[in-house]
Amino acid sequence: MMWNQTGVTQLLGITYPIVQAGMAGVSSPSIVAEVSNAGCLGTLGASYMSPQDITSAIKDIQALTDKPFAVNLFVTQRAIVFSPELQKMQTELAPFRIELELTEPDAIDFEWYDLTQQVQAVVDAGVKIISFTFGIPSADIVTMLHEAGVTIIGTATTVKEAVMIEDAGFHIVVAQGMEAGGHRASFASEDELAVQVGLMSLVPQMVDQVGVPVIAAGGIMDGRSIVAALALGAQGVQLGSAFLLTDESSAVEAYKKALLDTNDESTIVTKLFSGKPARVIANRFTKVLHSLEDNVPAFPLQNTLTSDIRKMAAVVGDTDLMSLYAGQSSCLGRELSARELIDTLVSEVATNQFQYHDASDQN
Template sequence: MPDVLGEQIAVLCEEKVPVVSTTFGLLPSPVKDRLHDTGVPIIGTATCLEEAQAIAEAGYTAVVAQGFEAGGHRGSFTSVAGNPPLVGLMALLPQIADAVSLPVIAAGGIMDGRGIVAALALGASAVQMGTAFLTTTESGADDVWVQALLNDPHVSTVLTKSFTGKLARAVRNAFTETMSPCDNEAASYPLQMHITEAIRSEAKRQGRGDYLPLWAGQGVRLARRTEAAALIRSLRDEVDDCVGQFTAANTPM
C-alpha cells in the first residue's frame, strides 16, 4: 500500500512550504519530527480543550480553536459517548488560551472586524476565516455555491453527516432536510462520501445547489461580494474602527 502521507510530507519539505496546518487529529511522531527538522511550523485544529492540550503536548507550533459555528467539516478527533465536541467559539477560545502556551488561532463564524476584535479580546493571537472568502471574486467556489450564500435572505446552516459521513456544517437545503431524520444512520467517512458521489456529481452537472454540500459557517449572512484584497482592507478598517470606539468610550472626558 503506498505511503500517501509520507509522499505528501516529502513534497512539502522539498517545496519548502512555510507552514503546515492539519485537522482531524495528530500527525504521527515521525512525520511531525521530519517537519520540525525542516523548520516548518505545524498548526493543529482543536474543537475542545482536551484536543488543544493534546496538540500542545505533541509539540505543535500553534493551535486553531474551531468553534461550533465553523463551516465545513468539524476537526474533532475526540468524542464523549460517541458524540464529537460541539463548543461555541466564545466559550472555547478563552478555555484554550488559558490552558496552553501556544498561540491560539480563532475560527468559526468570524466574518468582519467586530468578530476579529472579539476573538483577540478572548485570547486569540490571530483568526482563521473561511466563509468570508468563499464569496470573493477570486474564490474557486462554484457559482451555485456563491449565489446560495449571497442571494438567499433566509440562508441558514446545519450540521450534517449525510454528505460524507463526517459531521460538517453546510447550507440547509433539500438534501440535508430529506436526510435529517436518518442523519445519525449515515455510513462512516469516507464510505458515505462514496455513496453520495453520484448524487453530488449529477447535482453539480445540473447546477442544483439544493442537492450539493454547500459548506458555510453560521456567519454566512454577513458574506459580501468583493475582491480578496478589498476584503482584507475592509477588515483592517473595521478592526481599527471597533478598537477606536472602545478607546473613545473609555477615555476620560
C-alpha cells in the first residue's frame, strides 16, 4: 500500500497522511492554512475559544486555503469550584506573581464555553473535519456531526479508549503515545498520571483491536518516526512539537529555543499548569510546585489560575515560568516554514529505505 493512499488520506481528502496537532493557543490560522495548502491536515486548536471567535478564526483560515482542515475541541465538564483549594493554590502561586510584577486577579473568570455551541460554530462554518481530546462528546453531538457529514477524529491513550471511540461512531482514532507533548488525552483510566503507554506498544495493539484507521502521535519528528509509525500499522501521523517550531506557529522565540535545547530526559508529565496531566519541559515552576502534584485544582480551574503567570512569562520570555508543552523528541525539530517542514518529511520518508528482504535468500 502506498503511504499516501490510505484510508486516512481518503477520509480526510489530503495528499499526505500528516496531521498538524490542534495546539490550543499556538495553532494560528496561518499555520493551519499553510499545512493544508501543502497537502496535509492543518488543525485549529479551538478549545479555549468562544463560538464567536471560532467562527472568526475559521473565516480567516478559509480566506487562506480551500483545502480541508480540522478544528480540535476538548470534551470537558465545567469543574466545580471548591474555594479553599483554589485559595491555597493562589498562595502557592503568589511568589511567581511578585516575580512577574503581577497582582492576583480580584475575580477569576471560570467561564467555560459550551461544547455544543462550539461544535455548532464549526459545523455552521462548513468545516468537515473535527477532532476531540479528553473523550467522547454526547450522542446528540455525534449525531449532529454525522448528519452534517463531518468526519470525526478521536484521541486515545489506551486500546480501551480507542475501542470506546470507535463504538461511539468516530471515523478515525489518534493513538497518543506517552512520548507526546501537551495534554495527555486520557479519559478512561483509573490513574491518568500513571498509565503511560509507549507508541511502539500502543499502535500495533490498537490497530489489532479497532476497525477505523489509526493515526500515530508522540515523538513523530522526522521521516524515521513516520516510517516507523506506518510500519506499526498506523495509516497516518500527527505532529505537535515539530509544527510548534515552524515559522507560522504562534509559539514565542524563547519557547522555540527551549524546545530545541531539550534532550530525551527534559520532559515530565504534570498537572500543575492546567489541572490535567500534560507533558512539558521541566522548569522552575514544575520543580518548585512539585509537592502539590496530587492537590491541583481540577481542569480547567488550574488552567485559569495559572493563566496570567503563563502569559506574562511568555511575554517576557521567562521559560522558568512558562508552560512549555513539549514531546520527548522535541530536540529533533527543525526551524522551517510549515511547507518546508512537510517537503522535508515527505522526502525523508521516501528515502528511509531499509531493505527487509533476506540478503541471503532472494525469494
